[in-house]
Amino acid sequence: MDNQDYKHFLQIGIEKTNHGKFDEALEALDKAEELNPNSATVYFSRAVVFHNQMDLESAYENYTKAIQCDEKMTDAYYNRAQVVMLKDKEDKEALKGALADLNKSIELDNKFVDAYYYAAVIKKVLEDYNGALEYLNKALEIEPNAVYSRALKKLILQKYLKRNEE
Numbered sequence: 001m002d003n004q005d006y007k008h009f010l011q012i013g014i015e016k017t018n019h020g021k022f023d024e025a026l027e028a029l030d031k032a033e034e035l036n037p038n039s040a041t042v043y044f045s046r047a048v049v050f051h052n053q054m055d056l057e058s059a060y061e062n063y064t065k066a067i068q069c070d071e072k073m074t075d076a077y078y079n080r081a082q083v084v085m086l087k088d089k090e091d092k093e094a095l096k097g098a099l100a101d102l103n104k105s106i107e108l109d110n111k112f113v114d115a116y117y118y119a120a121v122i123k124k125v126l127e128d129y130n131g132a133l134e135y136l137n138k139a140l141e142i143e144p145n146a147v148y149s150r151a152l153k154k155l156i157l158q159k160y161l162k163r164n165e166e
Contacts (some may be wrong), residue, residue, distance in 0.1 A: 029049065030046075032108075057087075074109050081099070084101075085098055122128070124152070133156060
């Protein structure tokens with residue numbers, strides 16, 4: 001395998017994705033995968049294409065392959081959780097899996113504000129309001145002006161926990 005060829009096709013795939021040319025992106029990424037079938041970045045990039053096309057099953061599979069190639073790929077865990085939240089938002093067991101992915105993202109990057117926020121969203125859906133507040137408080141500790149975290153915290157306190165504090 002020529003490493004430069006693999007990187008060349010990977011770069012083309014990423015550029016095509018950035019320009020919304022998803023079919024061309026997949027073509028290049030498929031070639032990169034042929035040249036380097038153990039590249040987490042290739043699978044992650046393919047997953048991003050499928051995610052953009054709302055082919056959520058394929059996106060999930062490719063994020064999973066990326067994680068299998070690189071267990072420290074923070075964004076793959078985060079994005080896989082996002083896919084679950086889109087496709088299985090009513091499935092409590094699937095949401096628990098997404099929460100585990102978000103927790104792994106947080107473990108790998110303890111300043112990942114968006115992962116804390118979406119973990120709180122899942123906790124809210126699972127009706128664990130105090131658990132949601134824990135994630136939101138951590139997000140707000142890192143980013144005090146995190147608007148969505150602040151708004152969700154207020155909603156949970158007022159509507160679900162019947163408190164007026166902030």
